[in-house]
Amino acid sequence: MTISDARDDALFGLLDAYLDDELTATERSAVESLLERRSDARAELAAIDRVRSLVRGLPQVEPPFGFYERLVRSSRRAPGMVVATVGAVAAAIVLILAVTPVVDRVAPPVDDLAARHTMLAASTGEMPPGYEPMPMDESASTDMAAAPPTVGGFERMAAYEAPEGVHVVYALGAQRVSVFEQLGHVDWSELPDGGERMSVGEQEAWTMSVDSTRGRPLTADASSVTVLDRDGMVVTIVGDLAAPDARSLAEAMPMPAAPTVVERISDACAWVAEGFGFP
Amino acid sequence: MRQDSPADQVPTWEQIAREQGRFLYTVAYRLTGNHEDAQDLVQEVLVRVRRGLATYEPGSLHGWLGRITTNAFLDEVRKRKRRPVDPLGDDADRIVPPAPGADDVLASSGLPDHLQAALRSLPEDYRAAVVLCDVVGFGYREIADTLDVPVGTVRSRIHRGRGLLRQVLQ
Numbered sequence: 001m002t003i004s005d006a007r008d009d010a011l012f013g014l015l016d017a018y019l020d021d022e023l024t025a026t027e028r029s030a031v032e033s034l035l036e037r038r039s040d041a042r043a044e045l046a047a048i049d050r051v052r053s054l055v056r057g058l059p060q061v062e063p064p065f066g067f068y069e070r071l072v073r074s075s076r077r078a079p080g081m082v083v084a085t086v087g088a089v090a091a092a093i094v095l096i097l098a099v100t101p102v103v104d105r106v107a108p109p110v111d112d113l114a115a116r117h118t119m120l121a122a123s124t125g126e127m128p129p130g131y132e133p134m135p136m137d138e139s140a141s142t143d144m145a146a147a148p149p150t151v152g153g154f155e156r157m158a159a160y161e162a163p164e165g166v167h168v169v170y171a172l173g174a175q176r177v178s179v180f181e182q183l184g185h186v187d188w189s190e191l192p193d194g195g196e197r198m199s200v201g202e203q204e205a206w207t208m209s210v211d212s213t214r215g216r217p218l219t220a221d222a223s224s225v226t227v228l229d230r231d232g233m234v235v236t237i238v239g240d241l242a243a244p245d246a247r248s249l250a251e252a253m254p255m256p257a258a259p260t261v262v263e264r265i266s267d268a269c270a271w272v273a274e275g276f277g278f279p
Numbered sequence: 280m281r282q283d284s285p286a287d288q289v290p291t292w293e294q295i296a297r298e299q300g301r302f303l304y305t306v307a308y309r310l311t312g313n314h315e316d317a318q319d320l321v322q323e324v325l326v327r328v329r330r331g332l333a334t335y336e337p338g339s340l341h342g343w344l345g346r347i348t349t350n351a352f353l354d355e356v357r358k359r360k361r362r363p364v365d366p367l368g369d370d371a372d373r374i375v376p377p378a379p380g381a382d383d384v385l386a387s388s389g390l391p392d393h394l395q396a397a398l399r400s401l402p403e404d405y406r407a408a409v410v411l412c413d414v415v416g417f418g419y420r421e422i423a424d425t426l427d428v429p430v431g432t433v434r435s436r437i438h439r440g441r442g443l444l445r446q447v448l449q
Contacts, residue, residue, distance in 0.1 A: 013435075013438055014434070014438075015438075016438040016441055017419070017434050017438070017439050019421065020418075020437070022418065022419045048445075051445050051448065052413060052441060054394055054412045055398070055409060055444070056414075058391055058394060058404040058414065060301050060302070061301075061304055061305045061390060062301065062304070062307040063300060063318070064303040064314060067300075067304075067321075068296050068297065068300045071296055071321075071325060134297075269421065
């Protein structure tokens, strides 16, 4: 190999940096001279550029359903989590090991949710107390919307932070459906009389409609309520839906990721910290 | 992919989770190559973000988050290397699904999966450099500062990383 060949080999190693505009003026000039002289250098540059463009063109990746919502809610419940005392952490770990999973039992306020659905479905701009709209445009934070953009043919229309969780309104033509999400497992015994237990896939669920409530109307726009227990996330679907349609929509709802050990420890820390009276 | 917050604002932890969530998750997924590890990584990153907000100096939020994410990823890689079980792996010769050539891949509808598999087959140091350059949008100096290596090493890792990607894709 001649000195000139060795120099050219070294310049081949600079082709990536040349494309990235990361060379000094002297280096750039040398690389450009190489490109003028050698067709294999030009082919190499083109090949590097193709791979570089492929990686740069990779799409953004959506986090799983409800992922950030769970993290943020977890954080709100444990404002001092990161600086939790050793005692609280130790107690939390004992809890994790002894009483897993540590999650709240919740009963969605069915009648109240139906009323909130009616208010939002009317699209008057009025919001239930304690509601905050969540950004929906691409430039802001659709990644925080806990529900998918479309589900069962319905398109996500609006999302709100509600006192208990997240309230997402979907639309299909003039039809509106609300999906509420809150952390925890369903306390089935606290749900109103008149509903019936069922399963959706392998998950437990509960449904109540005008027909099955012996004339107990929910609201004008909410003729059925379906509650799903999805591995630590309670999903309540409210809308003017016939029972089979409500079931189809429930089946189409994606599963949230199961809580990880970190999340469970975080929840337990919050629980223990609250018990110790930490803020 | 750069999109920095106004220079004079210090975001809250929740703002970062809300507004940068997709960016964080994308970087984490490109580094780890699977959703399970990406979720764990993002959780760790947000813990570090919360801890570091007190010292955060308004400026390039993506740069700050990219650094934290990459360092958390490499810390986890080092931890896993100390343990025998290593689902992430770091073997450049890892068997990846058969992939078409780079030009075919470009025209293929399954491009991201093939490319992600190829990316995942890179040694972590090369992968981190390529992701910081081509996904986060860092310059070589920023990558060098993030990885705590000389700029010449960054050049070399990006050159070799892209070269390996080409080999895997061919």
